[in-house]
Amino acid sequence: xxxxxxxxxxxxxxxxxxxxxxxxxxxxxxxPSVLITYPNNNSIVDDTVVVACESIxxxxxxxxxxxxxxxxxGITDSTAPYTLTWITNNYENGEHTLFVRSYDKSGNTADSxxxxxxxxxxxxxxATFGFDYVxxxxxxxxxxxxxxxxxxxxxGDNVSLIKTDYKGIEQWNHNYGGSEIDYARHILQTxxxxxxxxxxxxxxxxxxxxxxxIKTDPTGFMEWDAYFGGVNTDQGRSIQQxxxxxxxxxxxxxxxxxxxxxxxxxxxxxxxxxxxTKTFGGAGLELGADVQILEDGGFILLGSTESxxxxxxxxxxIKTDxxxxxxxTKTFGDNSSDYGKSILKTPDDGYIIRGVxxxxxxxxxxxxxxxxxxxxxxxxxxxxxxxxxxxxxxLRETNDGGQILICHSYVHENSAYxxxxxxxxxxxxxxxxxxxxxxxHNYGFSVLQAxxxxxxxxxxxxxxxxxxxxxxxxxxIKTDPEGNTISLSE
Numbered sequence: 001x002x003x004x005x006x007x008x009x010x011x012x013x014x015x016x017x018x019x020x021x022x023x024x025x026x027x028x029x030x031x032p033s034v035l036i037t038y039p040n041n042n043s044i045v046d047d048t049v050v051v052a053c054e055s056i057x058x059x060x061x062x063x064x065x066x067x068x069x070x071x072x073x074g075i076t077d078s079t080a081p082y083t084l085t086w087i088t089n090n091y092e093n094g095e096h097t098l099f100v101r102s103y104d105k106s107g108n109t110a111d112s113x114x115x116x117x118x119x120x121x122x123x124x125x126x127a128t129f130g131f132d133y134v135x136x137x138x139x140x141x142x143x144x145x146x147x148x149x150x151x152x153x154x155x156g157d158n159v160s161l162i163k164t165d166y167k168g169i170e171q172w173n174h175n176y177g178g179s180e181i182d183y184a185r186h187i188l189q190t191x192x193x194x195x196x197x198x199x200x201x202x203x204x205x206x207x208x209x210x211x212x213x214i215k216t217d218p219t220g221f222m223e224w225d226a227y228f229g230g231v232n233t234d235q236g237r238s239i240q241q242x243x244x245x246x247x248x249x250x251x252x253x254x255x256x257x258x259x260x261x262x263x264x265x266x267x268x269x270x271x272x273x274x275x276x277t278k279t280f281g282g283a284g285l286e287l288g289a290d291v292q293i294l295e296d297g298g299f300i301l302l303g304s305t306e307s308x309x310x311x312x313x314x315x316x317x318i319k320t321d322x323x324x325x326x327x328x329t330k331t332f333g334d335n336s337s338d339y340g341k342s343i344l345k346t347p348d349d350g351y352i353i354r355g356v357x358x359x360x361x362x363x364x365x366x367x368x369x370x371x372x373x374x375x376x377x378x379x380x381x382x383x384x385x386x387x388x389x390x391x392x393x394x395l396r397e398t399n400d401g402g403q404i405l406i407c408h409s410y411v412h413e414n415s416a417y418x419x420x421x422x423x424x425x426x427x428x429x430x431x432x433x434x435x436x437x438x439x440x441h442n443y444g445f446s447v448l449q450a451x452x453x454x455x456x457x458x459x460x461x462x463x464x465x466x467x468x469x470x471x472x473x474x475x476x477i478k479t480d481p482e483g484n485t486i487s488l489s490e
Contacts, residue, residue: 027106028058028059028104028105028106028108029106029108030057030058030059030104030108031057031102031104031108031109031110032055032056032057032061032102032103032104032108032109032110033055033056033057033102033110034053034054034055034064034100034101034102034110034111034112035053035054035055035112035113036051036052036053036098036099036100036112036113036115037052037053037054038050038051038052039051039115039117040115041115041116042115042116042117042118043115043117043118044117044118044120045088045117045118045119045120046088046119046120046121046122046123047087047088047089047121047123048085048086048087048088049085049086049088049117050083050084050085050086051066051083051084051085051086051098051100052081052082052083052084053082053083053084053100053112054080054081054082055080055082055100055102057102057104057105057108059104059105059106060104060105061080061102061103061104061105062078062103062104062105063076063077063078063102063103064076064077064078064082064084064100064101064102064103065084065100065101065102065103066084066086066098066100067098067099067100067101067111068086068091068096068097068098069096069097070097072101073086082100084100086098088119088121089121091119091121092119093119093120093121093122094118094119095116095117095118095119096116096117096118096119097114097115097116098114098115098116098117099111099112099113099114099115100112120480121452122452122453122454122479122480122481123166123167123452123454123478124454124478124479124480124484124485125167125168125477125478125485126168126475126476126477126478126485127164127168127169127475127476128461128463128473128474128475128476129151129153129162129170129173129473129474129476130155130463130471130472130473130474131155131156132471133471134155134156134157134471135154135156135460135471135472136153136154136155136156136160136460136471136472136473136474137153137154137443137445137459137460137472137474138151138152138153138162138445138446138458138459138460138474138475138476139152139153139154139184139185139186139445139446139458140152140153140184140185140186140187140394140445140446140458141446141447141448141456141457141458141476142187142188142189142195142448143448143450143451143456144163144189146165146166147165147166147450147451148163148164148165148166148171149163149164149166149168149456149476150162150163150164150187150189150195151164151458151474151476152184152185152186152187152197153458153474154183154184155175157177157180157181157182157183158175158176158177158182159175159176159177159182159183159184159197159199159214160173160174160175160176160474161173161174161175161176161187161195161197161216161220162474163219163220164476168476168478172219172220173220174216174220174221174222176197176214176222176225177201177203178201178203178204179203180201180202180203181202181203181209182199182200182201182202182203182204182212183199183200184197184198184199184200184212184214184236185198185199185237185238186198186199186236186237186238186239188239188240188241190215190241191241191245192218193217193218194215194216194217194218194223195215195216195218195220196213196214196215196216196239196241196247197212197213197214197215197216197239198211198212198213198236198237198238198239198249198251199211199212199213199214199236200212200234200235200236200251201227204225204227205227205228205229206227206229206230206231207229207230207231207232208229208230208231208232208233208234208254209229209233209234209235210227210228210229210234211227211228211229211234211235211236211249211251211253211264211266212225212226212227212236213225213226213227213228213236213239213247213249213268213272215272224271224272225272226268226271226272226273228249228251228264228266228274228277229253230253230254230255232253232254232255233252233253233254233261234251234252234253234254234264235251235252235253235261236249236251237249237250237251237252237288237289237290238250238288238289238290238291238342239291240291240292240293242267242293244269244270245269245270246267246268246269246270246275247267247268247270247272248265248266248267248268248291248293248299249265249266249267249268249291250263250264250265250266250288250289250290250291250301250303251263251264251266251288252264252286252287252288253279255279260281260283260284260285260286260306261281261285261286261287262279262280262281262286263279263280263281263286263287263288263301263303263316263318264277264278264279264288265277265278265279265280265288265291265299265301265320265324267324276323276324277324278320278324278325280301280303280318280326281305281307282305282306282307282308283307284305284306284307285305285306285307285313286303286304286305286306286307286316287303287304287339288301288302288303289302289303289304289339289340289341289342290302290303290340290341290342290343292343292345292351294319296321296322297321297322298319298320298321298322298327299319299320299322299324300317300318300319300343300351301317301318301319301320302315302316302317302318302340302341302342302343302353303315303316303318303339303340304316304338304339304340305331308329308331309331309332309333310331310333310334310335311333311334311335311336311337311338311359312335312336312337313333313337313338313339314331314332314333314338315331315332315333315338315339315340315353315355315357315370316329316330316331316340317329317330317331317332317340317343317353317372317376319376328375328376330372330376332353332355332370332378332381333357333359334359335359336357336358336359337357337358337359338355338356338357338358338359338368339355339356339357340353340354340355341354341355341356341393342354342394342395344395344396344397344403345397346371346397346401346426347401349373349374350371350372350373350374350379351371351372351374352369352370352371352372352395352403353368353369353370353371353372354367354368354369354394354395354405355367355368355369355370356368357383366383366384367383367384367405367407368381368382368383368384369381369382369384369395369403369405369424369428371428380427380428381428382424382428382429384405384407384422384430393406393407393408393443393444393445393446393459394406394444394445394446394447396447396448396449397449398423398449399449399453400425400426401425401426402423402424402425402426402431403423403424404421404422404423404424404447404448404449404455405421405422405423405424405447406419406420406421406422406444406445406446406447406457406459407419407420407422407444408420408442408443408444408459409435411435411437416437416438416439416440416441416442416462417437417441417442417443418435418436418437418438418442419435419436419437419442419443419444419457419459419475419477420433420434420435420436420444421433421434421435421436421444421447421455421457421479421483422434423483432482432483434479434483434484436477436485437461440461440462440463440470441460441461441462441470441472442459442460442461442462442475443459443460444457444458444459445458445459445460446458446459450478453480453481454478454479454480454481455478455479455481455483456476456477456478456479457476457477457479458474458475458476458477459474459475460472460473460474460475461473461475
């Protein structure tokens with residue numbers, strides 16, 4: 001019996017050896033072929049890219065897989081025609097190597113030729129908002145935590161507030177106002193995630209026009225509003241939120257009723273109730289434009305004065321303590337008219353004043369930037385403009401320590417205004433200068449540097465062709481970090 005078992009074992013061993021040899025002879029060792037057909041080598045891409053490839057095998061292709069920078073992405077496709085979707089937003093801007101690996105049924109693999117793609121992921125777009133029968137414009141813009149935008153503007157004679165996603169697609173909008181003229185120019189996001197709006201109303205209040213505060217929830221629904229003023233002309237300009245949740249507001253007031261306004265500073269609690277007010281001015285016309293809160297609890301006020309200084313109107317800077325009492329003042333200007341419009345704190349504890357001037361320019365009204373130290377002493381100034389005439393509307397700090405300035409400039413060959421965006425370095429020199437517009441009137445009012453390093457700006461665009469009588473739409477433009485608006489994927 002032992003002999004029989006031994007013989008059977010030898011026979012089985014020989015059989016298995018023959019079968020294994022037979023199987024070895026039938027194993028597929030031929031790798032598949034694979035070729036990337038789109039995009040082309042050295043292409044510039046952004047957003048979502050569909051990588052197309054062809055792969056064939058003498059037996060069967062099981063799958064193809066995308067590799068980026070020599071690492072597997074885990075992105076695969078098992079059905080011809082093969083496409084692999086690459087979301088480039090998860091990668092840094094710049095060059096990346098890419099190939100496709102193909103797998104056949106027998107476990108053989110092959111790689112396509114490696115291509116180089118340059119990722120350029122700054123979203124650019126432009127969008128318009130408005131109604132056919134009234135003028136619409138955007139005056140102030142914020143970027144929200146979800147990378148979208150909130151735009152304060154106007155629809156006809158009412159205040160408007162529009163929320164968009166990061167691509168400029170509208171998510172909600174609200175209008176505020178009554179039967180008379182109501183407008184607003186400044187908005188902040190508050191500590192509770194809502195918004196505070198500073199403006200002017202003729203529909204509500206005490207008569208004439210009053211300073212108007214509007215507090216909303218995070219979705220734009222009004223929570224409360226407040227009015228400040230008398231029977232004459234009062235106008236709200238800029239607002240900041242205090243650490244206690246209250247607000248400091250700068251505007252103008254005509255208390256005397258003689259038409260010569262004074263700068264008006266108002267301190268409120270978190271519900272818009274007045275805690276104290278201060279006025280600044282003389283016998284002439286004074287206009288308030290902007291206010292900033294200082295680390296010592298005091299305030300820097302910016303505006304213009306006809307009562308003090310050298311010219312018919314000078315830029316006026318006022319430093320106060322926490323109760324609005326004047327600490328010192330400075331004026332800037334020459335014999336012509338100069339107006340302060342906004343003030344921006346710089347990383348060196350100084351400030352940049354944005355103004356409109358006839359003293360520093362080249363003949364017509366020009367833009368002027370004045371760099372000052374913490375005590376108001378001038379370090380440098382720079383004027384932008386010339387014979388066209390310029391209107392400067394907003395100045396914001398940029399990530400590199402410089403500034404971005406938005407304005408509009410008259411273009412004689414088009415007989416129309418164009419939006420002008422100027423990037424300025426920390427010394428007041430121009431890095432680049434871009435315009436947006438055409439044959440119609442276009443005005444730029446507000447700008448910010450977006451989370452991706454590009455710029456979002458808002459203003460208005462004439463929707464019916466040249467002429468002052470045409471209606472306008474609110475215009476939202478998103479550029480790349482160099483002020484370009486051409487999408488590379490188009």
